[in-house]
Amino acid sequence: MALDLDEQDGQTPLDPDEMAGLIPRHIETKGALNDWEQENILQAIKWLRRAKVGSVLTEGFCRDLHKRMFNKTWKWAGTFRKSDKNIGCDWTLIAVKLNQLFGNVQFWIENETFPTDELAARFHHALVWIHPFPNGNGRHSRMMADTLLKQLGQKAFSWGGGGNLVSANEVRTRYLAALRAADKNEFTQLLAFVRSL
Numbered sequence: 001m002a003l004d005l006d007e008q009d010g011q012t013p014l015d016p017d018e019m020a021g022l023i024p025r026h027i028e029t030k031g032a033l034n035d036w037e038q039e040n041i042l043q044a045i046k047w048l049r050r051a052k053v054g055s056v057l058t059e060g061f062c063r064d065l066h067k068r069m070f071n072k073t074w075k076w077a078g079t080f081r082k083s084d085k086n087i088g089c090d091w092t093l094i095a096v097k098l099n100q101l102f103g104n105v106q107f108w109i110e111n112e113t114f115p116t117d118e119l120a121a122r123f124h125h126a127l128v129w130i131h132p133f134p135n136g137n138g139r140h141s142r143m144m145a146d147t148l149l150k151q152l153g154q155k156a157f158s159w160g161g162g163g164n165l166v167s168a169n170e171v172r173t174r175y176l177a178a179l180r181a182a183d184k185n186e187f188t189q190l191l192a193f194v195r196s197l
Contacts, residue, residue, distance in 0.1 A: 012085045018134040021075035034166050037073050041139060044068040048147060056148045057102040059095060065147070066133050066140045074135065081134045088131025097130045109152070116154050120145045121190050125182040138165065145194075157194040 027033050047068050054061065067078025080094045089097045101123070108119050127141035142165070146156035160171040178189035 012087060012131065012135060012137065014134055015083055018074075018076065018081075021134075023073055023075060033073075037070065037136070037139075038166075040072045041069050041143075043072070044143070048143075053147065053151070056144060056151055057106055059098055059102070062098060062132065062144065065143060066136065069140060069143065070136050076134060077136075078133075080132050083134075085131060085134075088129065088137075094130060094132050098127075098132060101126050101130065105148070116149065116152055117157075117195065118187060118191060120149045120152075120154075120157070121182075121187060121194050123148060124194075125179060125187070125190060128179060129183070158197055160193055161197040 024036055027036055044065065063078045070077035081088075081091050084091050105119065105123050108114055113119070114122065124141050124145035127144055128137055131137045133140065142157070142159060149156055159165060160175055165172050165175050174193055178193040181187070181189045
């Protein structure tokens with residue numbers, strides 16, 4: 001039986017080649033996939049707690065974190081997407097856009113351009129917009145932002161009180177609305193959301 005993803009608002013559809021990269025063949029529903037991916041992500045969180053992480057602001061760390069988050073789920077974990085999606089820059093520009101973003105964030109840090117929370121929220125938003133990977137970009141960019149905050153000596157974001165941002169619910173709806181406002185360079189909602197309980 002084929003995997004039924006039952007796509008929802010704000011979700012990037014996978015093409016057939018990307019779907020063929022699913023490692024666990026027993027998964028048939030979106031719920032089962034979410035549970036499997038969450039177990040994989042928990043392993044990445046454990047790694048982050050133990051690892052001596054260099055700068056978050058590198059393509060190497062970006063790829064490595066995604067790979068560790070999804071390496072037991074997708075064969076292409078840690079590999080940039082090779083097609084355009086309903087969100088994101090042109091797929092051929094991913095590496096360029098990422099390196100520009102990392103340079104910008106480093107500049108913001110060095111020049112104290114934004115308060116730390118705003119800096120990390122803008123980083124998260126820009127990373128979601130670039131959408132480097134076929135799947136898992138929201139979860140990956142949230143973990144990237146939290147890791148950056150920790151490197152800057154701050155607490156990780158609460159992301160709407162730690163609710164499930166993968167399943168369709170009120171917390172996800174608020175999160176997507178905040179991201180869409182940030183698309184218009186209005187970060188008030190996103191800044192409120194990332195620290196809300």
